[in-house]
Amino acid sequence: MGEALVAFSPTDFGSIKYAQRFSKNVAGAESNVAIGLSKMGHSVGWVSKLGKDPLGQFVISTIKGEGVDVSQVSYSNNFPTGIYFKDKLGFGETKVYYYRHGSAASRLCPEDINEEYISRARFMHLTGITPALGKSCFDAVNYAIDMARKNGIAISFDPNIRLKLWDESTAKEVLLSLIKKVDICLPGIEEAKFITGVDDPEEQANILMALGPKTVVIKLGKDGAYFKTAHQSGYVPAYQVDHYVDNVGAGDGFAVGLLSGLIDNEDLAKAVNRGCVIGAYAVTTKGDFEGYPTRDELEVILGDKPVVTR
Numbered sequence: 001m002g003e004a005l006v007a008f009s010p011t012d013f014g015s016i017k018y019a020q021r022f023s024k025n026v027a028g029a030e031s032n033v034a035i036g037l038s039k040m041g042h043s044v045g046w047v048s049k050l051g052k053d054p055l056g057q058f059v060i061s062t063i064k065g066e067g068v069d070v071s072q073v074s075y076s077n078n079f080p081t082g083i084y085f086k087d088k089l090g091f092g093e094t095k096v097y098y099y100r101h102g103s104a105a106s107r108l109c110p111e112d113i114n115e116e117y118i119s120r121a122r123f124m125h126l127t128g129i130t131p132a133l134g135k136s137c138f139d140a141v142n143y144a145i146d147m148a149r150k151n152g153i154a155i156s157f158d159p160n161i162r163l164k165l166w167d168e169s170t171a172k173e174v175l176l177s178l179i180k181k182v183d184i185c186l187p188g189i190e191e192a193k194f195i196t197g198v199d200d201p202e203e204q205a206n207i208l209m210a211l212g213p214k215t216v217v218i219k220l221g222k223d224g225a226y227f228k229t230a231h232q233s234g235y236v237p238a239y240q241v242d243h244y245v246d247n248v249g250a251g252d253g254f255a256v257g258l259l260s261g262l263i264d265n266e267d268l269a270k271a272v273n274r275g276c277v278i279g280a281y282a283v284t285t286k287g288d289f290e291g292y293p294t295r296d297e298l299e300v301i302l303g304d305k306p307v308v309t310r
């Protein structure tokens with residue numbers, strides 16, 4: 001559950017201040033995860049709200065076209081589909097400018113959540129972006145968590161801290177309150193540092209687990225990932241790709257791999273490795289999810305299947 005946006009990126013190198021031409025892609029942390037899981041062949045649904053406008057039609061046809069069930073998406077006549085711009089800075093980083101305040105998805109509320117629909121899932125994936133969008137979204141996230149817990153659905157949570165959307169102290173307080181109620185917590189190392197106040201991933205995982213989650217996976221970027229449960233822990237190295245375009249969407253790709261591995265009943269280290277591989281492929285394209293492999297492609301990448309191109 002969460003907001004999808006239309007992302008505009010300059011087609012030429014340089015700042016959006018000077019750009020004349022833009023490409024347009026669908027983005028959004030949670031819809032990225034939904035699309036990635038669908039590409040892996042899993043059955044997945046996305047709960048959200050869009051404006052009844054052409055950009056909303058673009059978003060819905062893209063997400064539906066990727067095989068995600070969109071029956072739980074509603075449309076607003078009064079509020080638009082949110083957008084953002086990616087600004088490629090000279091030193092290779094991507095900065096984003098959001099135009100999502102007052103968007104249709106920022107009006108998501110508990111009434112948009114259908115308990116019966118949720119009760120059919122195996123996992124519910126949420127991020128710290130949604131509660132940052134406004135009070136009704138915060139209520140919707142808490143309601144979704146309550147419904148998932150009531151129905152025995154495992155909740156995965158990526159803090160996805162976006163300090164352009166809320167202030168640090170509110171972010172910390174709300175994220176801590178949510179982490180206490182989830183099963184799997186998937187922060188990046190900098191996010192884990194923001195939440196726990198310590199630098200070391202093993203210490204970070206201990207602190208997060210003491211709050212409630214049974215599984216913690218800290219994403220370490222070029223150093224891979226560290227995972228921990230009550231019974232096991234370990235490091236998984238990063239997967240190397242030879243082509244870098246844009247890192248937005250990599251964390252969501254990691255969540256795709258991890259959840260996909262768990263749905264396939266892989267052991268945790270293998271699922272984390274799948275996360276590292278899909279996260280790495282995310283950086284090879286301009287769009288967030290376009291680089292995520294399909295299941296067949298993943299099998300080739302992992303060496304389980306030969307490549308047949310003709």
Ligand code: KDG
Pocket residue numbers: 003005027028029030032129162248249250251252288
């Ligand atoms: O994780 C990728 C997202 O950050 C991007 O698609 C846009 O959802 C988005 C956000 O709020 O930053």
